[in-house]
Amino acid sequence: MKIHELAGQTGLSVHTIRFYEKEGLLDSRHVQREKNNYRSYADEAIQRLKLIKKFQGIGCSLVELKEILQDHDARTRTNQQVIAWIRRKIDEIELKKQEYDQMLDTLGWMLEYRMLLETDPQKANAMLASQYDV
Amino acid sequence: MKIHELAGQTGLSVHTIRFYEKEGLLDSRHVQREKNNYRSYADEAIQRLKLIKKFQGIGCSLVELKEILQDHDARTRTNQQVIAWIRRKIDEIELKKQEYDQMLDTLGWMLEYRMLLETDPQKANAMLASQYDV
DNA sequence: GTAAACTGTAGAGTGAACTCTAAGGCAAGA
DNA sequence: TCTTGCCTTAGAGTTCACTCTACAGTTTAC
Numbered sequence: 001m002k003i004h005e006l007a008g009q010t011g012l013s014v015h016t017i018r019f020y021e022k023e024g025l026l027d028s029r030h031v032q033r034e035k036n037n038y039r040s041y042a043d044e045a046i047q048r049l050k051l052i053k054k055f056q057g058i059g060c061s062l063v064e065l066k067e068i069l070q071d072h073d074a075r076t077r078t079n080q081q082v083i084a085w086i087r088r089k090i091d092e093i094e095l096k097k098q099e100y101d102q103m104l105d106t107l108g109w110m111l112e113y114r115m116l117l118e119t120d121p122q123k124a125n126a127m128l129a130s131q132y133d134v
Numbered sequence: 135m136k137i138h139e140l141a142g143q144t145g146l147s148v149h150t151i152r153f154y155e156k157e158g159l160l161d162s163r164h165v166q167r168e169k170n171n172y173r174s175y176a177d178e179a180i181q182r183l184k185l186i187k188k189f190q191g192i193g194c195s196l197v198e199l200k201e202i203l204q205d206h207d208a209r210t211r212t213n214q215q216v217i218a219w220i221r222r223k224i225d226e227i228e229l230k231k232q233e234y235d236q237m238l239d240t241l242g243w244m245l246e247y248r249m250l251l252e253t254d255p256q257k258a259n260a261m262l263a264s265q266y267d268v
Numbered sequence: 269g270t271a272a273a274c275t276g277t278a279g280a281g282t283g284a285a286c287t288c289t290a291a292g293g294c295a296a297g298a
Numbered sequence: 299t300c301t302t303g304c305c306t307t308a309g310a311g312t313t314c315a316c317t318c319t320a321c322a323g324t325t326t327a328c
Contacts, residue, residue, distance in 0.1 A: 038304090038305055054240070083245065100230060149317055172324080
């Protein structure tokens with residue numbers, strides 16, 4: 001598979017894929033070179049890039065990802081270390097979800113206020129006795 | 135209130151507060167100048183900065199925030215437009231929460247696998263028949 | 269009175285993650 | 299053969315959100 005196809009399969013740009021390789025997020029299992037020096041990707045590369053996207057989505061930096069993936073590939077971490085890492089990540093995500101819930105509360109309040117403004121401005125003004133105002 | 139105190143109250147640095155002002159996120163309601171040219175902040179500034187932090191937390195860029203806040207201050211948007219914006223934001227957040235739930239599933243699976251590896255490696259290997267592998 | 273701690277400005281620097289450019293080589297179809 | 303379009307590299311440029319520096323004036327505590 002050539003870079004353009006991989007880009008299509010993963011939704012990343014060819015630039016980004018080459019950038020990831022330069023940053024050490026892909027290795028010989030994922031990319032080889034053809035005689036003409038073109039990159040040739042294994043199917044594994046699709047999974048790898050999708051995994052990268054997924055972990056990025058939960059706030060892993062590329063550096064962190066590189067460590068995880070290289071450790072994984074080289075099996076340099078003990079099982080206990082990996083378990084600890086997973087638990088930490090789970091906690092982080094739970095926390096972020098809580099923050100989102102808070103924001104949903106705020107937005108829900110705002111929405112209620114704005115909709116009341118349409119139907120019953122007096123009641124809406126009464127809501128403003130509370131702390132939010134956007 | 136001077137900038138240092140506001141920084142303490144909000145958890146932002148003095149640099150950041152001045153930066154936000156330069157970017158147009160604060161206006162005369164929040165900052166005035168004393169005779170010596172020092173900035174003097176109203177209590178409203180605390181709320182404003184906390185609001186900025188909150189919205190940043192849900193992925194609003196400073197540019198987006200500036201628009202929202204200026205529109206709010208100038209009341210240039212109709213109520214309907216604001217309602218539409220709130221609904222969009224709510225949808226965005228719900229989506230992100232779903233993505234987080236997916237990641238929690240993945241991490242939960244990884245954790246289970248890694249823990250089984252400690253107690254029953256054979257069963258753990260059986261798990262690998264499924265699609266994840268980290 | 270003086271030192272420490274604060275305030276101001278303009279503007280440069282930082283780090284992350286791309287994103288693009290230039291300049292050229294290779295491949296496939298009309 | 300020509301054209302179109304994909305491929306290569308090194309390296310420069312971009313965007314965001316700060317973060318810091320240099321240098322100077324002001325305030326406060328002792």
